[in-house]
Amino acid sequence: MAGDRFDLGGGEPIITLRDIAKSYWREELEIPVLQGIDLEIPTGAYIALMGPSGSGKTTLLNLLAGIDRPTGGSLEVCGHELNDLDDDHLAAWRNAHVGFIFQNYNLVPVLNAFENVELPLLITGAGRGERRDRVDHVLQLVNLMDRKFNYPRQLSGGQEQRVAIARAIVTDPDLLVADEPTGALDAKNAEEVLALMERLNTELGKTIVMVTHDPKAAHHARHQIHLEKGVLDRTVEVNR
Amino acid sequence: MRWLALIWKSLMRSKRRTLLIVGSLVLSVFTVAVLQSLLTTLNAVTDNPNSSNRLVVRHKSGLTQMLPRAYEAYLRQQPEVETVCALQWFGGYYQDPRNFFANFASDEATLFETFREEFGTAGITEAQMKEYIRDGAGCIVGESLAKKNGWKVGDVVPLTGTIFPINPRLTIRLIFKSPKPSDENVLHFHTKLLEEGVPRMKGLVGSFWVRAHRPEDIPRFLERVDRHYANSAYETLTETENSFNLAFVKMLGNIGAIIQGITAAVVVAILIVTGNTMATAIRERTTEIAVFRAMGFSAGRVLSLLLAEGVLLVGVGGLLGVLLANLAANAVRGTLGAAMPFFADFAIQPATAMACMAGALGIGVLATFIPAYAATRRPITEGLRAVG
Numbered sequence: 036m037a038g039d040r041f042d043l044g045g046g047e048p049i050i051t052l053r054d055i056a057k058s059y060w061r062e063e064l065e066i067p068v069l070q071g072i073d074l075e076i077p078t079g080a081y082i083a084l085m086g087p088s089g090s091g092k093t094t095l096l097n098l099l100a101g102i103d104r105p106t107g108g109s110l111e112v113c114g115h116e117l118n119d120l121d122d123d124h125l126a127a128w129r130n131a132h133v134g135f136i137f138q139n140y141n142l143v144p145v146l147n148a149f150e151n152v153e154l155p156l157l158i159t160g161a162g163r164g165e166r167r168d169r170v171d172h173v174l175q176l177v178n179l180m181d182r183k184f185n186y187p188r189q190l191s192g193g194q195e196q197r198v199a200i201a202r203a204i205v206t207d208p209d210l211l212v213a214d215e216p217t218g219a220l221d222a223k224n225a226e227e228v229l230a231l232m233e234r235l236n237t238e239l240g241k242t243i244v245m246v247t248h249d250p251k252a253a254h255h256a257r258h259q260i261h262l263e264k265g266v267l268d269r270t271v272e273v274n275r
Numbered sequence: 276m277r278w279l280a281l282i283w284k285s286l287m288r289s290k291r292r293t294l295l296i297v298g299s300l301v302l303s304v305f306t307v308a309v310l311q312s313l314l315t316t317l318n319a320v321t322d323n324p325n326s327s328n329r330l331v332v333r334h335k336s337g338l339t340q341m342l343p344r345a346y347e348a349y350l351r352q353q354p355e356v357e358t359v360c361a362l363q364w365f366g367g368y369y370q371d372p373r374n375f376f377a378n379f380a381s382d383e384a385t386l387f388e389t390f391r392e393e394f395g396t397a398g399i400t401e402a403q404m405k406e407y408i409r410d411g412a413g414c415i416v417g418e419s420l421a422k423k424n425g426w427k428v429g430d431v432v433p434l435t436g437t438i439f440p441i442n443p444r445l446t447i448r449l450i451f452k453s454p455k456p457s458d459e460n461v462l463h464f465h466t467k468l469l470e471e472g473v474p475r476m477k478g479l480v481g482s483f484w485v486r487a488h489r490p491e492d493i494p495r496f497l498e499r500v501d502r503h504y505a506n507s508a509y510e511t512l513t514e515t516e517n518s519f520n521l522a523f524v525k526m527l528g529n530i531g532a533i534i535q536g537i538t539a540a541v542v543v544a545i546l547i548v549t550g551n552t553m554a555t556a557i558r559e560r561t562t563e564i565a566v567f568r569a570m571g572f573s574a575g576r577v578l579s580l581l582l583a584e585g586v587l588l589v590g591v592g593g594l595l596g597v598l599l600a601n602l603a604a605n606a607v608r609g610t611l612g613a614a615m616p617f618f619a620d621f622a623i624q625p626a627t628a629m630a631c632m633a634g635a636l637g638i639g640v641l642a643t644f645i646p647a648y649a650a651t652r653r654p655i656t657e658g659l660r661a662v663g
Binding site (some may be wrong): 128150 | 276281287295441563566567569570571572573574575576654655656
C-alpha cells in the first residue's frame with residue numbers, strides 16, 4: 036500500500052518513486068526493508084537520507100541508483116523507468132546518468148588517480164584525447180592535478196575521496212549518489228569533501244542523494260529525508 | 276589507458292602470485308611440449324615413409340645372433356626383391372667412449388641403392404661412390420657427424436671396437452647429406468674389413484636389409500622367407516623396417532602410455548593450481564568488481580576482462596614454456612643427437628607448440644570462467660556490502 040506522497044517541490048522531478056517496496060528473503064522468511072515509498076525529487080536537489088541502522092536508507096539509495104531492483108512499485112529516474120531496463124541497459128544507464136561516491140572510496144589500488152578517474156569513460160566510446168581532457172578537467176575541479184599520477188596508497192583519505200568524486204562526475208551524470216561519503220574521514224577532510232559536493236550541486240547543478248548518519252554532513256544538504264523501519268517518516272528543509 | 280594496460284595492471288597487483296603461477300605454467304607447458312615432442316619423434320622412427328618398401332631379415336632369436344651370408348643369394352632370387360644390403364652393427368667409438376655414434380659394417384656395393392632416400396644420392400657423384408667401393412679401408416660419414424668431429428674427405432678415423440676386438444682405421448671417402456639430421460649421424464665401412472679382422476664373423480652377418488620393388492610385395496615375401504628357413508639352424512624373422520624400429524622403441528616400455536599419463540597429470544595439476552589462483556584473485560576483488568559494475572560495466576564486460584586476465588596469464592606462461600622447450604630441444608639435438616640418432620630429429624614441432632598453446636589457453640579460460648562468472652552474477656549490492 037502506498038504511503039504519504041513526499042514532494043520536495045522545486046522543478047521537474049529527476050526521481051519519481053511510486054509505492055516502492057523491497058524485501059529480502061532468508062530461506063523461507065520474507066524480510067521487508069522498504070514499503071510504500073512515494074517520493075519525487077526535483078532536478079538539482081541535494082538530499083540527505085537519514086535514519087537509524089536498518090531503516091532502509093542504503094537500500095533506497097541502491098534502488099534509485101539502479102544497482103538493485105525493487106520487489107514492488109515503479110521507479111523513474113532521469114527519464115527512464117528502471118523496471119523496464121534489462122541488466123545490460125541498466126548498466127549503460129548507470130554509466131550515463133549516475134555517479135557513485137562510496138564511504139571507503141573504492142579506488143582501484145593498481146591504477147593511479149588519473150586512471151581511476153578515467154575508468155567510467157572507457158565504456159563511453161570517448162576517444163583517448165577526449166578522455167584525457169575530461170579527466171584533467173574534473174581533477175582540476177577537485178584540485179588534484181598535482182596528484183594525478185599518484186596511486187591511492189600515496190594519497191590521504193581526503194584526497195582519495197576527492198579522486199572518487201572526480202571519478203563519479205567524469206561522465207557528467209545527472210545524479211550523484213553518496214553512501215556515507217565522509218564516514219571514513221576526519222573532520223577537516225570531511226568538511227572539504229562536503230564543501231566540494233555542495234559546489235557540485237550549486238555550481239554544476241548535480242542532483243545529489245547522500246546517505247549519512249552524521250547530522251553535520253546532513254546539514255550541507257538542502258533537504259533531509261528521514262526513514263524509519265522502511266517507510267518515509269518525514270522531510271526536513273535545511274535552513275542554511 | 277588502454278584495455279590491455281588495465282588487464283596487465285590488474286594481473287600485476289600481486290606480482291609474487293603472478294610470477295609463481297606463470298612459473299608453474301612455464302614448467303608445465305615445457306614438460307608437456309618436451310614429452311609430446313619426444314613421442315612425435317619416436318613415432319617418426321617407427322613411421323618412416325622412406326622405409327615403406329624396405330624389410331629387415333634377422334635371426335629369429337634376437338639381434339645378437341648372426342645369419343649366414345649365404346642367405347643373401349636366396350633373398351636376391353626372390354622376384355619381389357630389388358636389392359639386398361648386409362648390415363652389421365659395429366658399435367665402435369671415436370677417441371672417447373662418450374663420443375658414441377651409429378657405425379655399421381655394410382655391403383658397400385648395395386648400400387647406396389638400398390638406402391637411396393637417406394643418402395640423398397643426388398649430391399653424390401658416381402666417382403665418389405666408386406672411390407669408396409674401391410677402398411676396402413674407406414668409410415662414408417654423414418655431414419652432421421663430420422662437422423661435429425671436424426672431419427673432411429681423406430681424414431683417417433680410428434674407431435675403437437666395443438663388441439668386436441678390432442680397431443679399424445678408416446679413411447673418409449665420402450661425406451653425404453641427408454634430408455633428415457638423424458640419418459647424418461652415421462658411419463659405414465666395408466663388411467669385408469670386419470670379416471677379415473674378426474674370424475668368428477667369417478660368412479656371418481647380423482641382418483639383411485632388403486628393398487622390395489613395391490610395398491604391396493612385402494607381405495608375400497615376409498611369409499615366404501621365414502617359412503623357407505623354418506626349422507633350420509638359423510631361423511629368420513623378417514619384418515618391415517618400421518616394425519624393426521618399433522622393437523627398439525618398445526625396449527623403452529610403453530612410452531606412449533607413460534607420456535600421455537604424465538601429460539594428463541600435468542594438465543589436471545595445472546588446471547587445479549590455476550583455477551585456485553584465479554578463484555582467490557577474483558574473490559579478493561569482489562568489491563572492486565561490484566564498483567566496476569556500479570560504474571556501468573556490464574556483467575559480460577567484467578567477465579570478458581577477467582577472462583582476458585586469465586588468458587593473458589596462461590598465454591605468457593605457455594609462450595615462455597614453448598620457447599624454453601624449443602631451446603631444450605636444440606640442446607638435446609646438439610648433445611644426444613650423435614649418440615642416439617633419433618634425437619638428431621628431436622624438435623618441438625609447430626603442431627605440438629600450437630597444441631600446447633591451445634591447451635594452456637583452454638586451461639586459462641576454464642580456470643577463470645567459473646569464479647569470474649560467479650563473481651559477475653553476484654548482486655552489486657552484495658559486492659559492495661552495502662545493505663543498509
